[in-house]
Amino acid sequence: MAARALWKGAISFGLVHIPVDLYTAVQEHGLDLSMLDRRDFSPVGYKRYNKKTGKDVEWDDIVKGYEYEDGEYVVLTDEDLKRANVEATQTIDIQAFVDAADVPLTYYEHPYYLAPSKGGAKVYALLRETLRKAGKIGIATVVIRTRQHLCALVCMDDKIVLNTLRFDTEIRDSEDLKLPPATLKGAGISDKELTMALSLVEGMSEEWKPSQYHDTYQEDVMALVKKKIKAGQTKTLTAPEPERKAPRSSNVVDLVALLQDSLGKRPAKGAAKDKAADEAPAPRKRASPAKAAGKSTADKSTAGKSGKTATAKAARTAGAGKAGAKHGATRKAA
Template identity: 50%
Template sequence: MSRIIWKGAITFGLVNIPVVLRPASRSQSLDLDLLDVRDMAPVGYQRINKSTGKPVEKEHIAKGYQYEKDEYVLLSDEDFRQANVEATQTVDIVSFVQADEIPPYYFDTPYYLEPDKRGERGYALLRETMRRTGRAALALVVLRNRQHLAAMLVQENALVLNTMRFADEVLPISDLRLPKASGAKATGAHAREIGMAVKLVEDMSEAWSPEQYRDTYRDDLMARIDAKIESGKTHQLTPAAKEEEAPRQGAKVIDMVALLKKSLDHHGKRGTARSEPEEEKAKAPRKTTSSRAPAKKHATPARRAAGSRASAKRSTHHAATGKTSSTTRSTARRKQA
């Protein structure tokens, strides 16, 4: 279970519901350190005085607000605590809106709200009321010395508090150069293309299952790290591969109908393959991979799409340069060597 990062209460009207706040997300980024390649010693981050160029100890550092050029007001931790004591202890609901009316780009970080002591009854009352009305609660809450606008939503049997961006933090969509949406003629999309695209979307539709999607870049990078550890290359850097400059190509007219038809055919074949009996799959010989190569991951729609794009790019490159497949493989072997 995630740690408690905040204790307070949900308030709306005269209702007060004691709750605790728990993180609803976690970072899966790799924790990498900076190293000096000459002796593998860690390279640390230092707080440097910009006037003297010397490091500054933590106890000598304070936060300051510049109200005029080179004129500051220093703020202590107590100043932040005393700014608004009540605001730091409550999730103050200010209104209720239809949940589907909130644009997704306003959402920032999710948190779980859990009832604290004597808060179960009020928690259940608010949850079921919001579920029945289909509303989301807009609230103000102070987290880590900053006030946030937040949306409180019902997910299964939990209340989820999602911090949001304020309106002045969101750049206007009107600044974008976008195709007009008033009629197919204005967008350049023909009725036949739209019909085939709709059919492709319907064929590719499936139930929401986030577990099947993974950070494949992180997985592949970890596979390279594991391979280096197993081979004893714990202090060796991989030399950068030489990249060949791709030949410039002229602009091409894209036949959307042909691309959509190929996509539908490809997806239909893949659907047939996925529906074959399990015993037939068991009979098929398994492919083996080199011990030094990163382990292959389960194919996801994102990986399959990326593979298709990479395959199409290679085919176009070979056709433009006139190289045969054997020449390409020889070049690849020389690179690996």
């Protein structure tokens, strides 16, 4: 099925005019849950009715209006909304070009694809490559349906993406949040903790592959649905469990220990692995047979001073191929 354009107009900057069509770039996959009456589990419907007469109203009889006084409305049709500012409703007007890094992520809202309309391919490609070479994004305004949006035009591969932005007045102030100090010293973070955290991040770093991520929660919910159907519990109302008590604030977390355990579970890759070995304490994990064999030899050389210790260590690592044979010899010598 061919994609359907949500909006048709043009990108405008300076004297340049690029005819384009706007397409949605995302699709939702949320759970489609119906509203039910808990008394008999019948679907709950939504009714459009005239609040004065109480009678049902068909879609064809519905118009939009702005309430300028209590109970008094100005009727506004789609044509009225268009005529209010024809240029604004048909133009993506670029106001400026800025560095993408200068726009915080909190401003980004919803992505759309822009594709050239008939006769606009060359100038569309020119803008795309200009954005790519300059390393900039275009900040523009556009009216979609009945609302004006601030937006960013971003070059992505072979297309231009229009991402609507929130206005500055829509971003809440963060001054009321209780955040840790911006400096390492003020936040109580040691150099060792930062080094180990960096080693963990490097060890877990990989190429961005969006296809490997999916909504596992929705899969779990659907598995629960099938389970309830199989058990004949389709009308069972599950009672909520008692709320778990929040951990006491007096509990002190040993951050170094957590980082050590994390490094042990996810060993670093390449240079990061060597860096972790040099700068961070050894992770808590069981020794490999080869390392155990080397340790057994060292124990054998000091058997006269600590025979019991050497014997215990050799016994724990016995039975692992060649390492096991060496451990057996150590025990015999002891």
